Structures are given as structure tokens and as C-alpha cells.
Amino acid sequence: MVNPRAPRVFNLYDIIGVFLPGATLLFGILVLFPDPPVPSAIWEYLFYLIVAFSLGHIAQAYSSSAMGELKVFENTMDETRNVLVDDDEDDNDTGEGDEGSGDGEGNNKEESPDDQDDEDTGGEDDDSGLRERFSNSYWGHRILLFILYPLIGPVVWLWWSPNDDEVEELLHANLVWKNLRQTYDLDVGIDRYEDLQQMISSRVDDPRSPVRSYRFQAIRNFHRGMWVSAWFVWLFIVAYEIGAFIPLDGWPYRGLFCFGSVEICSPFIIESYPTVVIFSLLLAVLFVSWRLTVYYERVFIRYLITDYFVAIQNQDTGEVGSGNGG
Amino acid sequence: MSQRATKKFTVAEFDDEYVWLKLREGEKRGLQFAIPLDNGCQDELESLNEGEKITATLESMNERNTAWQCVEIQREEEENGRTAMPADD
Numbered sequence: 001m002v003n004p005r006a007p008r009v010f011n012l013y014d015i016i017g018v019f020l021p022g023a024t025l026l027f028g029i030l031v032l033f034p035d036p037p038v039p040s041a042i043w044e045y046l047f048y049l050i051v052a053f054s055l056g057h058i059a060q061a062y063s064s065s066a067m068g069e070l071k072v073f074e075n076t077m078d079e080t081r082n083v084l085v086d087d088d089e090d091d092n093d094t095g096e097g098d099e100g101s102g103d104g105e106g107n108n109k110e111e112s113p114d115d116q117d118d119e120d121t122g123g124e125d126d127d128s129g130l131r132e133r134f135s136n137s138y139w140g141h142r143i144l145l146f147i148l149y150p151l152i153g154p155v156v157w158l159w160w161s162p163n164d165d166e167v168e169e170l171l172h173a174n175l176v177w178k179n180l181r182q183t184y185d186l187d188v189g190i191d192r193y194e195d196l197q198q199m200i201s202s203r204v205d206d207p208r209s210p211v212r213s214y215r216f217q218a219i220r221n222f223h224r225g226m227w228v229s230a231w232f233v234w235l236f237i238v239a240y241e242i243g244a245f246i247p248l249d250g251w252p253y254r255g256l257f258c259f260g261s262v263e264i265c266s267p268f269i270i271e272s273y274p275t276v277v278i279f280s281l282l283l284a285v286l287f288v289s290w291r292l293t294v295y296y297e298r299v300f301i302r303y304l305i306t307d308y309f310v311a312i313q314n315q316d317t318g319e320v321g322s323g324n325g326g
Numbered sequence: 327m328s329q330r331a332t333k334k335f336t337v338a339e340f341d342d343e344y345v346w347l348k349l350r351e352g353e354k355r356g357l358q359f360a361i362p363l364d365n366g367c368q369d370e371l372e373s374l375n376e377g378e379k380i381t382a383t384l385e386s387m388n389e390r391n392t393a394w395q396c397v398e399i400q401r402e403e404e405e406n407g408r409t410a411m412p413a414d415d
Contacts, residue, residue: 077392078390078392080357081359081391081392081393081394082386082390082391082392083349083354083357084329084331084333084349084359084384084386084391084394085329085331085386085391170354170357171356171357174356174357174358175358178346178358178360181344181360182341185342187393188344188360188362188392188393188394189387189388189390189392189393191390191392
């Protein structure tokens with residue numbers, strides 16, 4: 001039986017989430033050398049292993065910030081509590097004049113007098129309103145999230161975080177929210193989502209609980225690590241190609257790839273394969289990895305909520321789950 | 327920016343400060359909302375029983391519409407005796 005409190009070093013989580021993206025980044029850096037150093041002795045392999053693991057940690061730390069929060073958890077917890085508004089908007093879309101009907105469609109939404117005052121301020125926010133409408137539209141949202149962000153995300157994450165939707169299964173999320181409020185005496189309007197997610201994670205990280213969410217977290221980490229690794233290698237290649245347009249044959253810019261040599265030299269990968277092939281391959285890895293990062297973030301949050309839900313159900317019924325230590 | 331909504335609920339549970347109302351209709355039926363006992367309709371809320379069916383008008387307490395307070399409550403029996411919902415107060 002695994003002791004859940006023992007430090008778990010180099011487990012599947014570390015291999016998938018840290019080592020593989022780190023090894024990819026290391027490989028990407030090595031092939032930028034004109035003559036890539038190939039390990040031959042055991043200690044060299046060991047050295048590369050340590051470097052790959054370290055680069056993986058750096059890639060994880062960077063990609064964790066660069067991917068933003070995607071706000072899946074935040075949107076889900078909000079949706080379980082503000083669904084009254086959304087539901088009513090749907091009702092309004094499907095029909096008007098249902099006020100006071102007795103056929104079960106009698107839901108209606110009204111704006112309070114304060115809201116009417118707010119509307120009178122109009123005009124000056126037209127530009128931001130247009131941007132918001134674009135980013136909230138179906139295609140605008142997808143263009144920003146899946147086409148633009150994978151390319152610029154690692155640079156712009158300080159100013160802009162991408163935003164995905166909530167998970168579709170709200171009933172478990174709603175009951176989890178109820179349990180959290182009652183267990184920790186939270187205010188109903190709490191918006192400290194990071195705290196809420198940490199409370200759930202801490203509860204789920206228990207030997208009696210199922211921890212399927214952690215597997216998906218590891219897979220998400222793998223993809224986001226691959227995204228950032230591919231992005232950096234792609235950036236190096238772009239930088240090298242741009243160097244051709246810099247005066248003095250790109251020196252010292254291109255000379256950086258010679259690592260001290262005064263002569264301009266080409267990376268091994270550029271000499272070996274057509275640039276367009278390398279470029280296309282890196283872009284494919286970059287876009288696919290980002291797409292899967294977004295997908296598995298959703299899956300992770302969905303299972304994190306489900307794991308917590310099952311954990312509290314087991315607690316109520318006195319059952320012991322078959323989790324990571326069970 | 328506050329919103330109001332009138333919905334049909336079942337009284338699910340009471341805890342220390344809140345009553346949990348379970349949405350009875352619509353695509354999202356089954357979701358529960360915590361309504362503070364001491365912030366609007368206090369007497370009516372405290373007189374409710376678990377499992378009782380009501381129609382409640384709720385008003386959001388914050389911009390994100392994640393917290394709601396009671397504006398008006400109608401018990402199922404009262405509602406059945408009326409021909410229409412009351413207008414906005």
C-alpha cells in the first residue's frame with residue numbers, strides 16, 4: 001500500500017508532466033547547435049536526464065503562468081450560482097409576454113431601478129463593448145483562444161488571460177459548492193476561486209478518495225509543457241530566420257547560434273531539413289498541444305469536482321474509496 | 327448591477343444562516359441556491375418547511391449575480407388561488 005504522505009518522486013506524474021516536455025525542450029535546444037553534442041557515456045546520459053528534468057520544471061512553471069487559469073473552475077462555480085440570470089435570458093429568447101402565465105413558464109427577470117440608471121451612462125464604452133462582443137461571440141472566442149493565443153500567449157499572459165467556458169455538468173458542482181459553504185462557513189458571494197479550488201484539491205488528496213482528476217491534471221501539464229517547449233524552439237527558429245534580414249549578415253544576432261564563434265553558422269536542424277518543414281511541424285505541435293491543454297483543463301476540473309463529490313458521498317455513507325492509496 | 331428573477335423552488339434545507347432553495351423548473355432544475363435568512367422576507371423564510379413548494383422573487387446581491395436575497399415569496403397554495411403573479415413592487 002502506498003503511503004500517501006511519503007514524498008512521491010519521479011512518478012508517472014513527473015514523467016508525463018515534467019520530464020517529457022523537458023526532454024523535448026532539451027532536444028529542441030540541442031538541434032539548434034551546429035554540431036549537437038550526443039551523449040556517449042553513462043554520466044552524460046545522467047547529466048542530460050537531470051537537465052531535461054530541470055528544463056521540464058522550468059517549462060511547467062512558465063506554462064502554468066502562460067496558460068492563465070482558463071477560468072474553467074471560476075466560470076463553473078459562478079454558473080452554479082448565477083444560473084437564475086442565464087436561465088431567464090434563455091426564457092426571454094424563446095418567447096415574450098409570458099409574465100404571469102400559470103403554465104409553468106411564468107419565470108421572468110426584471111431589472112432593478114439601479115440597472116436602469118446604469119444604462120443611461122451609455123456611449124463611451126462602445127469600443128470596449130465591441131471587443132467584448134467579439135470575444136464573447138462563438139467564432140471570436142475560438143479565434144482568440146485556439147488560433148491567436150497559442151502563438152502570443154507565452155508573451156502576453158501578463159496582460160491577458162484566455163477564458164474558456166464552464167463545465168457542462170453543473171449539478172455536482174452545485175452540490176460541491178453547497179458542501180463547501182456549509183463545511184467551511186463561506187459567504188455565499190465568495191469570489192476567491194483559487195481558495196475554493198485549493199480546498200477541493202486538499203480534500204481530494206486523501207487516500208480514501210478517488211483521484212482520477214490528478215491523472216488528467218498530469219496529462220494537461222504534459223500538453224501545456226509541450227506547448228511552451230515547442231513555442232520556445234519555434235521562437236529560436238523564427239529568430240534565426242529573421243536574422244537574415246539584419247545588416248552585417250545578421251552578426252552578432254545569427255552568431256549567437258555559433259555560441260562564441262565569429263563565423264555565422266546554421267543550426268543542425270536548419271541544415272538537415274527544409275525550414276518550412278520544421279516550421280510546420282513545430283506549429284502543428286504548438287497548436288495541437290494548446291488545444292489539448294484547453295481540453296484537458298476542462299476534463300481535469302470536471303473530474304476534480306466529481307472526485308470531491310464522490311469523496312463527500314463516501315464520507316456520508318462511511319465507504320472507503322479505492323483511491324491512490326486504497 | 328442587480329438582477330431579479332422569479333422562479334419556482336422547493337425548500338431543500340435550512341442551515342445556520344441560509345435556506346437552500348432547489349430550482350424546480352427549466353434546464354438547470356435541481357440546482358440549489360442559498361438565500362440568507364436575515365436579509366429580506368425573514369418571517370416568510372423562517373416559516374417555510376423543508377420540501378415545501380414556493381415561487382420566489384430573488385434579487386442578486388453582487389455584480390456577478392452569485393449571491394441572491396429574497397424579495398417576495400408565494401407558497402404553492404397561495405399561488406394556486408391566484409390568477410397571475412404579482413407585478414413588480
